[in-house]
Amino acid sequence: MPGSADPTSSSSTLSPAEIEAGRKLFAAPWQFLAAAGSLAAVPATTGMEIAFAGRSNVGKSSLINALTGRRMLARTSHTPGRTQELIFFANPANLVLVDLPGYGYASAPKAKIKSWTALAHGYLGSRAALARVYLLLDARHGLKPIDAPLLDALDRAAVSYQLVLTKADQVKPADYEAVIARVREGCARRPAAFPDIALTSTRTGHGIPELRAAIVRLMAQRSAVRPPT
Numbered sequence: 001m002p003g004s005a006d007p008t009s010s011s012s013t014l015s016p017a018e019i020e021a022g023r024k025l026f027a028a029p030w031q032f033l034a035a036a037g038s039l040a041a042v043p044a045t046t047g048m049e050i051a052f053a054g055r056s057n058v059g060k061s062s063l064i065n066a067l068t069g070r071r072m073l074a075r076t077s078h079t080p081g082r083t084q085e086l087i088f089f090a091n092p093a094n095l096v097l098v099d100l101p102g103y104g105y106a107s108a109p110k111a112k113i114k115s116w117t118a119l120a121h122g123y124l125g126s127r128a129a130l131a132r133v134y135l136l137l138d139a140r141h142g143l144k145p146i147d148a149p150l151l152d153a154l155d156r157a158a159v160s161y162q163l164v165l166t167k168a169d170q171v172k173p174a175d176y177e178a179v180i181a182r183v184r185e186g187c188a189r190r191p192a193a194f195p196d197i198a199l200t201s202t203r204t205g206h207g208i209p210e211l212r213a214a215i216v217r218l219m220a221q222r223s224a225v226r227p228p229t
């Protein structure tokens with residue numbers, strides 16, 4: 001809920017123990033679990049899922065690779081064939097990262113855009129294991145009209161999502177606050193948007209330990225309310 005106090009908020013201080021737990025969680029070996037080109041091919045749930053979405057070139061593969069410490073885990077936008085699939089990665093702690101296809105290819109045929117939208121929105125709207133979506137935005141550009149359909153789908157599905165500004169190294173630290181304020185303003189009326197906005201850079205590592213720790217906190221909360229079956 002916008003403005004409500006959420007304990008996973010990055011503004012509520014993450015303790016050194018949480019940062020360390022985040023490091024450990026993500027240092028565990030990650031494995032490719034599945035690639036789903038249709039909703040029918042989405043694998044059975046194996047743990048808490050965190051999905052990453054954003055327009056192509058926003059830095060999504062780089063962020064997943066930085067979080068997991070694996071340089072080549074997530075595909076880059078340049079990997080042909082994989083761009084229309086949901087990719088699932090799992091680690092031994094039953095955390096599953098889901099890489100959604102990047103949207104916003106100017107040259108993509110309409111039919112492809114339609115099938116991507118149906119797949120991504122269908123997954124986002126129907127997955128009980130999905131704990132949070134990280135919606136990535138380039139810190140230099142913030143929210144764009146191209147992001148609206150996904151934001152609308154997340155709001156409709158009432159899936160909790162957090163905006164993550166990528167490529168923070170391309171913005172002067174003195175401008176961070178203004179950039180974040182502008183994005184916050186842009187999603188102020190969106191009911192499922194998490195009130196805090198994260199800022200990351202895979203070049204400098206800015207925000208990466210905090211994002212890992214926030215996911216640890218989310219896992220702890222989920223297991224507190226939903227004991228594992």
Ligand code: GDP
Nearest residue numbers: 056057058059060061062076077167201202203
């Ligand atoms: P994707 O299409 O969203 O998966 O984006 P990629 O991870 O492939 O990155 C797109 C481009 O942005 C690449 O040229 C990356 O090197 C660059 N990039 C990714 N993360 C960062 C970052 O934190 N800072 C800067 N300056 N460039 C980045």
